[in-house]
Amino acid sequence: MELSYFPGCSLHATAREYDASTRAVCAELGIGLTELDDWNCCGSTSAHSVDAEAARALPLRNLRIAEEAGKAVMSPCAACYGRLKAGQAEDAASDSIDVCHILDVLDTQESTGLLRGKVTNPLTDLKAVSYYGCLTTRPPDRTGATDYENPESMDRLLGLAGATALPWSFKTDCCGAGLTLTRSDIVTRLVDRLMRMACEAGADCIVVACSMCHANLDMRQAEAARDHGGEYSLPIFYISELLGLAMGCADARWWRRHLTDPTQLLRAKGLAA
């Protein structure tokens, strides 16, 4: 499979480990990624909050470039994916290019079949809850998701990687990422609840497929615990990092980029030196 790759701003900066692990996993699974030439910011929450034209024009410029490249465009960040989809919904002419999220690409028969044969380092003993947040599935009339209240693609992938994906009821509850700088008081309350519920479910870690969710849960959990009397410290993994680990193509540098250090957990489970 050959795809255009839309990393988005965060995968070039705060979420470089998501970029590296996405590339590593796709290479293992025979998914060719060509970074979209001269891509621009999707506009994120800010564009659609303040100006309808900017909210349309920013994603559309990317879609035009993708059309020229002639391949479906994949974004690992759920927020970018959401904005590209929204741009497409507003402009019928941009319909010729398929916009997909990393989970759409990984949770296919072809990819999972390959993955099954490539797991050399099964994540036995790792108990995870998968967290999809808002924009991997919502709004369903744009994403096409049918399991939007209880998505399971990451749970399936984690299972194939040998981990235990635990059931919990907070898979698609919002973490408030868009307000993280402006209203951290609101955000820490939302993060605190997610962390407590993940612990109650018995999870060692939370697994995400969005750079905004990762930033918010990884970086705000210490403050959330402090402000709300929580006693938790749960590593937050990108799904690509764990799949890479299971296929033996993980890079120790990924873990060093996390604020909530995952190495202790990985060592305890015999998954890191």
Add this chain to the structure above:
Amino acid sequence: MAPALGAISPDPALLRGVEEELGQKIASCFHCSKCASGCPVAFAMDVQPNKVVRLVQMGLKDEVLRSASIWLCASCETCVTRCPNQVDIPAMMDVLRQMAIREKAPAADPAIPAFHAAFLSSVGKHGRVHDLGMLTTYKVKTRKRGDALKDAGLGWEMFKRGKLRILPSKARETKQIRKMLREIVDRI
């Protein structure tokens, strides 16, 4: 003597205006409150999401545009996904925020539009957002809040882990983006 209701000055054009920009009829909302009950930030809102719809239906423009709720909505898309009438509240919140900016209604929480301006001004410069530049602009814009150093420690932790780029990642052909975003940022 005029009754207490005299203090309210409804704008009959508000509903039509919002529906036009939205491309959807929000008159269909029958106030079941499902949106409010599932909204992750309802606890912090001054007007619950269904009541924002109600205020629009009633034409109470000042009350809507001055509410904190229009800025606090996290665009999580939960309400529209669950609404029995598919009322697109997050899109309506966008329309209202844009209207508030156009009409220069003071934002209940000015830090939020200031953040959007800082974000878009960074995108205007590079075609992509540069976190360090954006953070600096945001902190300068909101210095009156007196929390300039909040998150400084977090910033340092991010920096140590290579999460903050010194130099921005840039797009090449950004003239149009730059022009469009500069005009927008100037208005906010």
